[in-house]
Amino acid sequence: MTASEKPKKPTATIGLINRLLEITSNLGFDSNDLLAVIDLDVESLQDPNRRVPLEKLFKITEAAVRLTGDDALGIHAGESIRPGLFHIVGYIAMNSRTVREALGHYIRYEKLICENDRIVLQEQENRATIFLDFRYPETGYFVYRVEAVIVTWIVYIRWITGTDVIPIQVFFKHPQPLYVDEYHRVFRAPLKFESDITGLELENSVLDLPLVEANQDLLVWFEKQAGELLANLQSEQRLTVEITNVVINRYQGKDPGAGEVAEKLGLSVRSLHRKLQQENTTYKGIINKCRKDMALQYLSNKDLAIYEIAFLLGYSETSAFYRAFKRWTGTSPSNYRK
Secondary structure (H helix, E strand, C coil): CCHHCCCCEEEEEHHHHHHHHHHHHHHCCCCHHHHHCCCCHHHHHHHCCCCEEEHHHHHHHHHHHHCCCCCCCHHHHHCCCCCHHHHHHHHHHHCCCCCCHHHHHHHHHHHHHCCCCEEEEECCCCEEEEEEEEEEEHCCCCCCHHHHHHHHHHHHHHHCCCCCCCCEEECCCCCCCHHHHHHHHHHHHCCCCCCCCCEEEHHHHHHHHHHHCCCCCHHHHHHHHHHHHHHHHHHCCCCHHHHHHHHHHHHHCCCHHHHHHHCCCCCCCHHHHHHHCCCCHHHHHHHHHHHHHHHHHHCCCCCCCHHHHHHHCCCCCCHHHHHHHHHHHHHCCHHHHH
16 A cells, blocks of 8 residues: 555544543643643643544543543533634634524534544434534544534533523434433433434424524634635645644744754654655745744734844844845835835
């Protein structure tokens, strides 16, 4: 099998790990013990666009269940949902007009949360079924993940509508667990285990419930950002996106050096350059684009002098920044600002 034929390894948003760490921290456990299991540092958690392989999410979850002794950790993770943990997808759903619209947006951008999830909405005359399927079934059926997803759906619907929605029925493919009382506590609905599907059945009218904090202006802005993130995710330029996030979010456009960036991403410098070559780009090219983007952002703030912007971007001399900016844009920083 050639490199191009290797099966895709799905990733998930770092927010899912943040949610897990928050729960275990509240129980008095040290987050660093869990992060060490998947070789991830605390700094990585601050980047909302960071992706982690799904296998790492599963691995840290299994470690969390062992550490806490809480077999129902998936249910408790689902209950702790907040918009920020799903980053931009959560905010898009929150600012939709109705539950139906929110679900449509969630389905459109679901890959930004987890690339393995495939959410399907089926409407009938009086009821609607939302069920969970997987794009990469070879990753396995992970009960914790399934519990967290289905609980998240019902808790989030209740929260964004301000309505105590009770499902008609809830379905799971896995056998009934020993902690089934936790299912009853959350769903307060009939449960069917060892079912053909995993999901919720709701009254159709639930889909038309209005959202209490919908804002169409914010929705438009969030959708634009999500569209760009989705395009980057689907472009397969994963490393380019990761380096860009590191340089902008941690170093504000300065060049920390390929060695330091490679270390942050768990790669050797040689591997970093080789992977970038496969993405048809270079480390220097990414740095220049980051500096350009940050320069344009800084120039919009008229309180910053141009020499200060040069310093913020890591240039030792203002003249070097002028030359670089002219190369990027065809004009000088002062003319661009005017």
